Amino acid sequence: MTWNDLDPTYRHLAELHLTPKQLRALKLSEGGLGYRLIAEDMGCSFTTARYHVREARQKMRRLIEEAA
Amino acid sequence: MSEKTLTLTETLASLGLTPKQIGELEEDDERAWGWILWLREQAGITNPAGLLIAKYRTGSTAPDAQAWRGNTPGKGPDYPTLLRCAQQLVANTGHEYREEELLEELRRLEHTTQIGNGATLTEKDRSRLLREATKMRENHELGQEQRDQDDQHETLRYYADQIRQGKINRRNLKGILPRLQHILTIDQVEALRALTAEEPTV
Numbered sequence: 001m002t003w004n005d006l007d008p009t010y011r012h013l014a015e016l017h018l019t020p021k022q023l024r025a026l027k028l029s030e031g032g033l034g035y036r037l038i039a040e041d042m043g044c045s046f047t048t049a050r051y052h053v054r055e056a057r058q059k060m061r062r063l064i065e066e067a068a
Numbered sequence: 069m070s071e072k073t074l075t076l077t078e079t080l081a082s083l084g085l086t087p088k089q090i091g092e093l094e095e096d097d098e099r100a101w102g103w104i105l106w107l108r109e110q111a112g113i114t115n116p117a118g119l120l121i122a123k124y125r126t127g128s129t130a131p132d133a134q135a136w137r138g139n140t141p142g143k144g145p146d147y148p149t150l151l152r153c154a155q156q157l158v159a160n161t162g163h164e165y166r167e168e169e170l171l172e173e174l175r176r177l178e179h180t181t182q183i184g185n186g187a188t189l190t191e192k193d194r195s196r197l198l199r200e201a202t203k204m205r206e207n208h209e210l211g212q213e214q215r216d217q218d219d220q221h222e223t224l225r226y227y228a229d230q231i232r233q234g235k236i237n238r239r240n241l242k243g244i245l246p247r248l249q250h251i252l253t254i255d256q257v258e259a260l261r262a263l264t265a266e267e268p269t270v
């Protein structure tokens with residue numbers, strides 16, 4: 001996935017240190033997909049998909065803490 | 069078994085044992101091989117050489133590494149043990165455990181061995197093991213999904229408390245809501261929004 005493939009609403013997240021994979025996993029997760037389906041979509045394992053989502057959420061939490 | 073293509077001395081040396089330690093284990097090569105095979109099936113061992121020596125020096129014999137073959141005459145493989153062994157083998161390769169890997173491992177076992185008492189690993193056996201393994205994996209994954217959903221609820225509770233305590237006001241929330249939307253469900257975000265809407269106006 002390239003920068004241009006990103007939904008514009010997600011570009012600000014990319015600027016906040018989320019990797020493209022974390023972004024993709026997060027977006028799929030927000031769409032209501034479970035880890036197994038995210039893994040299938042991304043062509044990775046369940047554990048990897050979960051890792052990307054959790055890392056992305058963790059980074060978001062830190063950013064929220066800073067902003068709150 | 070592939071280990072037997074190496075001599076005991078070579079195998080022990082490859083594990084990092086010193087010549088003196090190798091000499092000690094060579095005194096009872098059958099028992100040494102037993103512990104080497106046992107060691108192979110253990111996951112997460114950081115010091116295999118040390119563990120091997122410690123086990124050998126207990127003077128006892130290793131648990132049967134081939135227990136999965138079953139030892140009751142006239143019966144097939146010991147399924148729970150076979151499943152456990154196969155999972156261990158897959159785990160020891162460093163890969164995440166998946167059906168296709170287990171299947172591959174079972175096929176390998178089928179080609180390299182005969183299940184004790186003469187029985188072979190049939191297609192029916194493989195199907196049964198895969199069904200059981202799939203069920204175990206799904207349960208494990210469900211547990212992980214559930215734990216992460218609990219984390220989300222915990223996050224919601226945290227921010228709800230912050231709002232109730234006045235640590236986050238409507239203006240602050242407006243700033244962080246776009247980010248919260250990425251880590252909470254839509255319903256959870258709405259619940260937070262509703263909480264700030266209830267804030268008394270100053």
